[in-house]
Each structure stands twice: as C-alpha cells, then as structure tokens.
Amino acid sequence: MSGIIRLHFELPGNDLMSAGEASSSVKKKLNQLGINPAAVKKAAIAMYEAEINAIIHAGGGTLAVTITKDRINIVISDHGPGIADLDLAMQEGYSTAPDYIREMGFGAGMGLPNIKRNADRLEIKSAVGQGTTVEITVFF
Amino acid sequence: MCGVKTYFHSVTLDEEKCRGCTNCIKKCPTEAIRVRKGKARIINERCIDCGECLRVCPYHAKKAITDSFDMLQSFKYRIALPAPSFYGQFKSGFSRGDILKALLKIGFDEVYEVARGAEIVTAATKKLFETEKLKKPVISSACPAVVRLIQVRFPSLIDNLLKLEAPMEVAAAISRQKAALAHHLADDEIGVFFISPCAAKVTSVKAPFAKEKSHVDGVLPMQDVFLKVIAVLENDPEACTLEQAGFEGIRWASSGGESLALGNDRYLAVDGIHNVLTILESIENDRLEEVDFVEVLACYGGCLGGPLTVENAFVAKTRLKKHIDQARKSDLPTVVPSHDELLWTLDIEHRPVMKLDDDLDKAMKKLEALETINDSLPGLDCGACGAPNCRALAEDIVRGMAHETDCIFVLREKIRALAAEMMELEAKMPPVLDREKTNGTGKTGIGGDASDGG
Structure with a gap:
C-alpha cells in the first residue's frame, strides 16, 4: 500500500464546465509531493488534453492515476466511438470535433499530438465502437 | 534570492481588531491564513501580499x-x-501638474x-521581444503579488516572466542618479519615496525578489x-512643466495599459487575483x-483597484482617462536608456511552500494520509476549524498543525x-452488584442496597 498513491476520477460526458478538474487536482498533489516543476507541467498538460478528449469525444469515462517515487502513470478509459485511424488522429490539426465544441475553443486537433509531446511514454488502445484507453507515463 | 531568508510581509494582523471570523481565510488565494486561538494567523512563507484579506x-x-x-x-533631498x-x-x-506640484508643497x-x-520599461520590453528568444507567452512582472504567486504556486511559469525591473525601480534609479549629479549629493542623502496603491x-x-536592494527608500500609502x-492642492497653470510622462505610461494604472503600450495585438490582460489564478492555470x-x-494584475481593475487607494476603482478609471x-x-519627447x-x-527561485515534506517517501505517506483524512471530513468547507476548507484542514493535520x-x-x-x-456502560452492572430482583422500578434495588448491605 505504501509508496504508491492511487487516485480515481469519473469524467462526466459533455460537461465542459468540469473539464480539467481532475488534472488540476492531480497537479496540486504533485506539487505537494515536491515533484520537479517541469515534470509536473508535462504530466498536467498531457493529462488535461486526455481528459478533455474523453469528455468531448467519448461521452466521458474514467481517469486512474498511479504515482510512485519515480513516475506518474495516467490511464484514461472511455466507451466512446473509438479512433478509426490512429495515425491520422496523431497529426496536428486533424479533428473530428463538432462545430459547437470548436466554438468553445476546443477541438483544434492539437489534443493527441500535445499528449505525445509531453508524455514520456504513451500507449493508445482503441477499437471502433468500443472505446479508447490512453496510458500516459511521465518520469520524474 | 539565495539561502534561507525569513520572509518579510507588508500585510499583517491587528490582533485587537481581529475577531477570528472566516472571511479572510476563505478569500486567500494561497490558503495562507488560519484562525488560531480566536485570531487570524498569516503563514508567512505562503503570503504573497495580494491584499485580498x-x-x-x-x-x-x-x-x-x-x-x-x-x-x-532622515534625508537631505527627498x-x-x-x-x-x-x-x-x-x-x-x-491637472496632473497640479497634483505633482502639491507633492512639492508637502x-x-x-x-x-x-x-x-x-514608458522606459515598455521600450525595453519591445526591444527584448525583437532581439531575444523569449518563452511565450511572456508574463508581465509588474505586479509583485503575481510574481510571488508564480513562485509559490506556478513554478513552471517562472521562465515565462518578463525579467525586467518594474517601473517603480526604474523611476527610482534614474531620479536618484540625476539628483546626485545635479545637486552633488551622496547616495545616502537622497530619500526616494514611492506613493503606493498596494x-x-x-x-x-x-x-526585493530579483535584486539585492531596492533603489526606493520608503513606501508611503497612497491614502x-x-x-x-x-x-494644498490648487490650480496652477505653470505646474504643467512638472509633467514628464506621456499617456502610455499613465495608462499602466489600469488593467490593459501595459499591454496596449506594447502595440502588439496578441496580448491578454487579466485583473483580480482569482481571475489571475484561472489564467495562470490555463497557461x-x-x-x-x-x-x-x-x-496579470492581482487587484480588480489593475493598480487603480489597489487596497491602499482612496477612490473606487471605476470612478478612478474615469478620472484617469x-x-x-x-x-x-x-507630445513629450521619449528618450530611452x-x-x-x-x-x-x-x-527568482521556486518557493515550494506547498510541499508536504522534503523527503519524497514521507511526502507520499503524508499525501496518502491526507486523502484518507479528507474523505472522513464532512466536505462542508465551513471554516470553523480555522482552515479555509476541509482539504486544507486535512493538510494541516498531516503537517502536524491541527x-x-x-x-x-x-x-x-x-x-x-x-x-x-x-x-451502554451505564446500563451494565458488575456481577456483585447485580441483584436479580432489582427490576425496572428501582425502588427495591436502591432501598435494598442501602439497608441490606450492612
């Protein structure tokens, strides 16, 4: 039990008001642990983007965080539509977000590329019609 | 700043007036206040002097x-x-000249x-934007409360700060130098006083946060x-000769003034400490x-909304216009050093005051304990414990402060x-005292005990 911190968040679908709360809370905890600011920032950005993705594209999901001495591991799972072409989705500017989401300043197609840039390790498993699991690891 | 320093703070408590209510603890953006023994206590390391309290x-x-x-x-020349x-x-x-003239009379x-x-800072900022590769977005360092906030809560943004002296320091350095030359004064004969809104x-x-010593000797509250x-204020048409600054410099008093002076559309101006927190989070x-x-300015309305000002910020804005x-x-000439x-x-350095422990193992244990305690608290954030919210109390408990x-x-x-x-215990009777006949009425029991016992 000791030496590992596990956190769990429910991500409500289409609720942009609460979007970012989970990553904000995790960021606060990392700062309380005294993790170096650069790593905190990387984890926060990657986690925020993934959180927003699950909320916008997949009707919500869950976010599970595991923090150990040397890393943070973030797993975001949803039961949304899945990503048909992962390579395409990884390209900057590619977006399937509907107009109303774009009007709110989201959905610019920077999400996945931004996650990739900030994660030290990234694993995405997706099946059309079943959902997506994004696993992000950032080392301290 | 190097080494361990005790933190000086301008914001302090008047013990006699404090009633130990929860108003200030709930508004503090860095959760720096606790009520103890009926009085508010400021946690010095956390206070950023924003003046919300x-x-x-x-x-x-x-x-x-x-x-x-x-x-x-204490000074020969002020x-x-x-x-x-x-x-x-x-x-x-x-007029502005009238106001400046009045200062000479007091x-x-x-x-x-x-x-x-x-204006000199603006010119220097423009030049930096042209010549240096700056980390974008550049965050203004004009508001010292915001700089301190970044030090304690947003350490990853320290590199985004505009690493230039604030207008007050520039004005102090230049005027001090000029006076020393013009009047043949030694440095300690000159007293430079800032008239402050905050x-x-x-x-x-x-x-000072980015230098050893300030060029300013004293700070007087605007009030x-x-x-x-x-x-002593009166109209004096001659007084206009005292005016040196142009409109761009004066405009710095309101939120957006510093940005407008840069002549770059890609800016964002935020005022009010709680708005500032949101925007720093986004960055x-x-x-x-x-x-x-x-x-980014800590006070609503910018410096015009400072806690040491006299006039309502909205009224003051109209007057400033x-x-x-x-x-x-x-049209004043612009000479820029x-x-x-x-x-x-x-x-400036990161001040990790939110850290639970220097040792990561211990910090992790404390965080775990914090989460467990937090779950056991009611979540009402009432403040009656003296901490601003339940989570802050949980944090205080693991830190050994509550x-x-x-x-x-x-x-x-x-x-x-x-x-x-x-x-439950009261209902139990030790076997030696337990008399079977003793029933609910109690009459026989008490009477019996007293007389039979002897």
Missing part, C-alpha cells in the same frame, strides 16, 4: 505595514515617485513620475499622501496558444460515540 476584513484587522512621513526627515494610479484619486478639476524636493519609468509594492522594496495633497496547461504577452487624454495632446540596465540581476477534532462535526461525532458508549 485587507479588502474583505469587515473589522479592518488586516493592515499593510508601510513607512511614515516622518521618514522624510524625491516623490507617484504611481500612475495616484492621478485617478483626485477630482477632475485638477515636503518633497522633486517628483519623478513612475509613469515615465513605465501592500505588495512595500514588500517588493523591503524584500496618507492623498490626505496631505488635498490640503500551465498550455491552453493559451495565440497570445504573446499576458498582463481625462489625464490620459490630456497627456495624449502634449539602454535596456541592459533594466534586466533582473538575480533570478487535529482531526478541530472539525466540529468530527468532534460532535466523537462526543456522540462517547456518549453512546457511556450510556
């Missing part, structure tokens, strides 16, 4: 430590540095407008200077893409459990 305290128990007018006596927000405090019948030998310093500026003079100035999450410059329009007409003199001489029973709900539960246990 000064504003919300209904009993005026929070005060800003400033310097007093008596300090002028220079007044009025902040641009100063002009917004006076009725519109008076004990100063010279005035140098901080608005002029602001407590944070006091702290930035007494405990005190205002009272002295209105006593940290990389959500602010199309912005090169972010002006007249001075801006007037300055627009008088080389920007190297304005660069910070020291880097007890679980500080929560009145937990305390009540414990008392209730204890009472239930007492009732």
Whole structure:
C-alpha cells in the first residue's frame, strides 16, 4: 500500500464546465509531493488534453492515476466511438470535433499530438465502437 | 534570492481588531491564513501580499505595514515617485501638474513620475521581444503579488516572466542618479519615496525578489499622501512643466495599459487575483496558444483597484482617462536608456511552500494520509476549524498543525460515540452488584442496597 498513491476520477460526458478538474487536482498533489516543476507541467498538460478528449469525444469515462517515487502513470478509459485511424488522429490539426465544441475553443486537433509531446511514454488502445484507453507515463 | 531568508510581509494582523471570523481565510488565494486561538494567523512563507484579506476584513484587522512621513526627515533631498494610479484619486478639476506640484508643497524636493519609468520599461520590453528568444507567452512582472504567486504556486511559469525591473525601480534609479549629479549629493542623502496603491509594492522594496536592494527608500500609502495633497492642492497653470510622462505610461494604472503600450495585438490582460489564478492555470496547461504577452494584475481593475487607494476603482478609471487624454495632446519627447540596465540581476527561485515534506517517501505517506483524512471530513468547507476548507484542514493535520477534532462535526461525532458508549456502560452492572430482583422500578434495588448491605 505504501509508496504508491492511487487516485480515481469519473469524467462526466459533455460537461465542459468540469473539464480539467481532475488534472488540476492531480497537479496540486504533485506539487505537494515536491515533484520537479517541469515534470509536473508535462504530466498536467498531457493529462488535461486526455481528459478533455474523453469528455468531448467519448461521452466521458474514467481517469486512474498511479504515482510512485519515480513516475506518474495516467490511464484514461472511455466507451466512446473509438479512433478509426490512429495515425491520422496523431497529426496536428486533424479533428473530428463538432462545430459547437470548436466554438468553445476546443477541438483544434492539437489534443493527441500535445499528449505525445509531453508524455514520456504513451500507449493508445482503441477499437471502433468500443472505446479508447490512453496510458500516459511521465518520469520524474 | 539565495539561502534561507525569513520572509518579510507588508500585510499583517491587528490582533485587537481581529475577531477570528472566516472571511479572510476563505478569500486567500494561497490558503495562507488560519484562525488560531480566536485570531487570524498569516503563514508567512505562503503570503504573497495580494491584499485580498485587507479588502474583505469587515473589522479592518488586516493592515499593510508601510513607512511614515516622518521618514522624510532622515534625508537631505527627498524625491516623490507617484504611481500612475495616484492621478485617478483626485477630482477632475485638477491637472496632473497640479497634483505633482502639491507633492512639492508637502515636503518633497522633486517628483519623478513612475509613469515615465513605465514608458522606459515598455521600450525595453519591445526591444527584448525583437532581439531575444523569449518563452511565450511572456508574463508581465509588474505586479509583485503575481510574481510571488508564480513562485509559490506556478513554478513552471517562472521562465515565462518578463525579467525586467518594474517601473517603480526604474523611476527610482534614474531620479536618484540625476539628483546626485545635479545637486552633488551622496547616495545616502537622497530619500526616494514611492506613493503606493498596494501592500505588495512595500514588500517588493523591503524584500526585493530579483535584486539585492531596492533603489526606493520608503513606501508611503497612497491614502496618507492623498490626505496631505488635498490640503494644498490648487490650480496652477505653470505646474504643467512638472509633467514628464506621456499617456502610455499613465495608462499602466489600469488593467490593459501595459499591454496596449506594447502595440502588439496578441496580448491578454487579466485583473483580480482569482481571475489571475484561472489564467495562470490555463497557461500551465498550455491552453493559451495565440497570445504573446499576458498582463496579470492581482487587484480588480489593475493598480487603480489597489487596497491602499482612496477612490473606487471605476470612478478612478474615469478620472484617469481625462489625464490620459490630456497627456495624449502634449507630445513629450521619449528618450530611452539602454535596456541592459533594466534586466533582473538575480533570478527568482521556486518557493515550494506547498510541499508536504522534503523527503519524497514521507511526502507520499503524508499525501496518502491526507486523502484518507479528507474523505472522513464532512466536505462542508465551513471554516470553523480555522482552515479555509476541509482539504486544507486535512493538510494541516498531516503537517502536524491541527487535529482531526478541530472539525466540529468530527468532534460532535466523537462526543456522540462517547456518549453512546457511556450510556451502554451505564446500563451494565458488575456481577456483585447485580441483584436479580432489582427490576425496572428501582425502588427495591436502591432501598435494598442501602439497608441490606450492612
């Protein structure tokens, strides 16, 4: 039990008001642990983007965080539509977000590329019609 | 800043006036206040001197430590540095020259407008944008409360700060140098006094964040200077010769002024400490893409909304506009010194005051405990324990600064459990005293005990 911190968040679908709360809370905890600011920032950005993705594209999901001495591991799972072409989705500017989401300043197609840039390790498993699991690891 | 320093703060508590209510603890953006023994206590390492508590305290128990007018006596030659927000405090019948002239009547030998310093900072900022590769968005360092906030809560944004001296410092350095040359004065004969709208500026003079020592000797609260100035304020057409700053410098008093002066559309101006927190959070999450410059001011309305000002910020803004329009007409020459003199001489450091423990293992254990305790608290954030919210109490408990029973709900539960246990115990009878005949009426029991026992 000791030496590992596990956190769990429910991500409500289409609720942009609460979007970012989970990553904000995790960021606060990392700062309380005294993790170096650069790593905190990387984890926060990657986690925020993934959180927003699950909320916008997949009707919500869950976010599970595991923090150990040397890393943070973030797993975001949803039961949304899945990503048909992962390579395409990884390209900057590619977006399937509907107009109303774009009007709110989201959905610019920077999400996945931004996650990739900030994660030290990234694993995405997706099946059309079943959902997506994004696993992000950032080392301290 | 190097080594361990004790933190100086301008914002302090007036013990006698404090009633130990929850107004200030709930408003503090860094959760730096706790109520202990019926009085608010400021956790020095966390306080950023934003002055929110000064504003919300209904009993005026929070005060800003400033310097007093008596300090002028210690110097042979005294220079007044009025902040641009100063002009917004006076009725519109008076020109900027009139106000500056009045300062000369109340004990100063010279005035140098901080608005002029602001213009020099603007020129230096423009030059930096042209010549250096800056980390975008660049965050203004003009508001010292925001700089401190970044140090304690947003360490990853330290590199985004504009590493230039604030207008006050520039004005102080230049006026000091000029006076020394013109009047053949030694440095310690010159007293430079900033007329301040806020407590944070006091702290930035007494405990500078990016240099060893400030060029300013004393900081006077705008409210005190205002009272002295209105006593001698009069119209004087000749006084306009004292005006040095142009409209762009004066405009720094309101939110957006510093940005507008840069002549770059890709800016964002935010005022009010709680708005500032939100925007810094967005920058940290990389959500602010199309912005090169972010002006962030702790007070609502910018410096015009400072806690040491006299006039309502909205009224002051309208008054300031007249001075801006007037300055627009008088075309003053702009001479700009080389920007190297304005660069910070020291880097500012992260102040990890939120850290639970220096040792990561211990910090993790404490965080785990914090989460467990937090789950056991009612989540009402009532503040009756003296901490701003339940989570802050949980944090205080793991830091050894509080007890679980500080929560009145937990305390009540414990008392209730204890009472239930007492009732349960009360109903139990040791076998030697337990008489089978003793029934519910109690009559025989008590009577029997007393007489039979002998």
